Amino acid sequence: MKKLLASLFVLLCFLNSYSQDLQKIDSLKRLLNLSKEDTSKVSLLIKLTKANKNNDIASAYKYCLEAINLSKKLKYNKGLFKALTGEISLIRIEGKDSLALEKSKRLVQFAESTKDSFNIAAGYLTLGGVYDNNGDNRNGVAYCLKGLSIAERMNDRGLLQDAYAELQRIYFSRSEFDKAIIYGQKAIDIAKAMGDKGRVMIQSYNLAQTYNLTKAFDKSIKISNEVVEMAKQAGDKRVEVYALYNLCSINLRTDKLSDALTYGKRCLAISKEISDKSIQSNVLAALGSIYLQRGQNKEAENNLLEALALRERTEDKQGIADVQNILANVYFAMGQPEKAYAFEKASEDFSDHYNQSILAQQSSDLEKKYETQKKESQIRLQQADIRQKNILNYVLLGGVLAILIISLLGYRNYKHRQKLQQAKIDELETEKQLTATEAILKGEEQERTRLAKDLHDGLGGMLSGIKFSLNNMRENLIMTPDNVHAFERSIDMLDSSIKEMRRVAHNMMPEILVKYGLDAALKEFCAEIDRSGVLHVNYQSVGMQNADIQQTTSITIYRIVQELLNNAMKHANAKNVLVQLHQSDQEKLLAVTVEDDGNGFDAELLKQSGGMGWPNIKNRVDFLKGRIDLQSNPGKGTSVMIEINI
Structure with a gap:
């Protein structure tokens, strides 16, 4: 429930800062029809984008794209910045965080090119918020603080309010609720001073949600009810449904299931009316939890499956995992363990993969950063040494100008030293690249080894223990033939899981390679493919x-x-492959040859390919300081020969 609430907090922070009623939208449309192709029309289109994005996102997109195109045509940078910001807002409402990050980076580049302080500050705030949406809290806080610093220098209340609002949201997502409350109250105070009811409404909702998660339920309920009334008066159904959802969550967390169900149904009806798929999926997930606690398992299943379908459409991976976890509990309650375990495993797999990828990325980044800084420091020292020696050589050359022979020898000596120093720099550059490659490869293999060991020793032991326990239970239980058949099928599925786990662990780090060496490992690997x-x-x-x-x-x-x-196997459609490994003790050379009778291809196309396979092979060969020769033609198969000095 906390994760669902956090996702709604994210969305509300970039909703329209003021609400528009239908009469104002109609008035803007009439003005648009009478306007000329100038900057005033751009302003009208941007206003219509803001007016529609809370209730009619399709129309908002239409007006936003018109504003972007017209601003480009007129070379109107101020209007273009506002229109691009509006486009990112719409993308964030739809939950497309990766696309929003790409667009936000371009927005900051554009803002910096205009050298407009307001645009730069607003761009930083937008990028900071989107970074946080993508799970990068560090960059999120950094960019928001940069934006806040500019806003404070400009003393622009609107920008300050935006900065406080973004910081409130980020600290909320980091579970630093005390800071979130401080920045949230600052945002509300500025909005009140500006007389901006829309911002007061939105920031009040965010504060109510923060109080909800800190279990200050009375404060949260009071503020949420105020927000519902403000939203009704403003005709802002999106804010209304979010405030109602907050009330639903409070009642769910305090076990008032009947009230929670009432609020949830109201939320669902309004979210469908405004076509907000994000809140709709969250409400469906909450209703699934409510029905589960009420023992209405079929209703829980229906709501959760619908929520899962919506989140799969928006590619909300964390949201998918959350719903899968609740569905697992539902199927356990319904007596369908196979489905339950499947959803539980899917949810756990995502969590494990996410945590491991974050840790691995952080470790790899730190290692590469350390090695790169080390080599860069050495390069700077060498360059400084070159500069000093150049100065010294020039001084010496000036002192012996009268003697032609000494001057020529000195100049020759200077050139020679310069070449040596440049050669050292080139060598250090090459060493830096090899060190970075080595760090990446070592990190990759260490992670593979660790994961393989964890799978084999941890998960493998647990699965084997479960199988042993089930076999012991079978001897002490009296079961019907159907139950015996189901029991046997479960044992078979457990055996298959153990085999699959061992296969994955073996592929990640073959034990035979560590124990018996390269020759035995390759022989077994090739034989395994041949047997398949x-x-x-x-x-x-x-x-x-x-x-x-x-x-x-x-x-x-x-x-x-x-x-x-x-x-x-994947690309060549080959039927036969020859793998040769040859070591020459005299030449201290290890040769690896892989030939296939597949389709073949034009070797020049590899330079244009965007794939990672061939660059990975070349990087590994470079790491070993080896040589690689590729021979291939369409219809004539492919031959790759690699030579490595050992």
């Missing part, structure tokens, strides 16, 4: 019996062969 029937793989190795290859090198070569075979 997808591709006939012939593996040959020469001189690998007593090969002593470092584990890092072995893992990297193994990943390269994996990627090449994967390409042969």
